[in-house]
Amino acid sequence: MLSRQLWLNFDQGVERAGLTRAKWSLIAAVARAPGTTQRVIATMLQVTEVTAGRMIDRLCADGYLERREDPQDRRAYRVHLTPAARPVLDQMSQTATIHTNAAFAGLEEEDLAKLEDILEIMSKNIAMFNQRMNQKNARAVRESANSEPEQLRGSPALK
Numbered sequence: 811m812l813s814r815q816l817w818l819n820f821d822q823g824v825e826r827a828g829l830t831r832a833k834w835s836l837i838a839a840v841a842r843a844p845g846t847t848q849r850v851i852a853t854m855l856q857v858t859e860v861t862a863g864r865m866i867d868r869l870c871a872d873g874y875l876e877r878r879e880d881p882q883d884r885r886a887y888r889v890h891l892t893p894a895a896r897p898v899l900d901q902m903s904q905t906a907t908i909h910t911n912a913a914f915a916g917l918e919e920e921d922l923a924k925l926e927d928i929l930e931i932m933s934k935n936i937a938m939f940n941q942r943m944n945q946k947n948a949r950a951v952r953e954s955a956n957s958e959p960e961q962l963r964g965s966p967a968l969k
Contacts, residue, residue, distance in 0.1 A: 816913060823905040827898065834902055836865050837874055837895055845888040847880075874898060 817831075824834050839854045840846065846854075852862035866889055869875040874895040880886040891899075914922065 816909065819912075820905060820909050823909060824902055827901045827905070829898065829902075832865055833869060833872075833874075834898070836862075836869055837891070837898055838902065840875060840889050840891050841895070841899055844890055845878075847886055847888060851889060 821831050824831075829837075835855055836851065839851055843850065843854070848862050848866060849859055851866065852859045855862060855865075857865075866875055866877070870877060872894075873892055876890050876892050877887040878890055880888050917925070
């Protein structure tokens with residue numbers, strides 16, 4: 811619930827600058843990893859490569875991004891921000907600062923430190939849980955692959 815509220819508030823603040831979540835997310839992704847490929851961007855944004863490609867096309871047409879040929883791979887293109895993206899990034903940063911200050915208003919430094927500790931513990935717990943679940947799932951797949959259905963055991967087709 812809290813996460814959703816924060817995202818919605820940020821989205822509304824950035825929309826005033828004329829950016830949808832899709833656009834600002836893509837600009838932020840390229841800012842974090844300049845010169846990355848469409849495939850990596852798709853992974854970062856958790857969308858398909860086709861969707862990422864369309865989003866990149868739109869932002870290239872808007873003048874915020876540009877594709878440059880990859881010197882090591884003639885088939886690939888690297889995505890870069892243009893100078894027109896700088897004011898957008900500045901606006902996003904200002905909006906983030908305003909919303910962060912509002913979200914943490916009234917909290918003391920020790921409260922924030924404790925919150926950070928709690929979130930770190932939760933993050934580690936979730937990572938360990940995911941690791942255990944992945945191991946359990948892998949074990950179940952191996953076990954099911956190693957067991958033959960009862961009616962097929964001894965079948966001439968399997969020998």
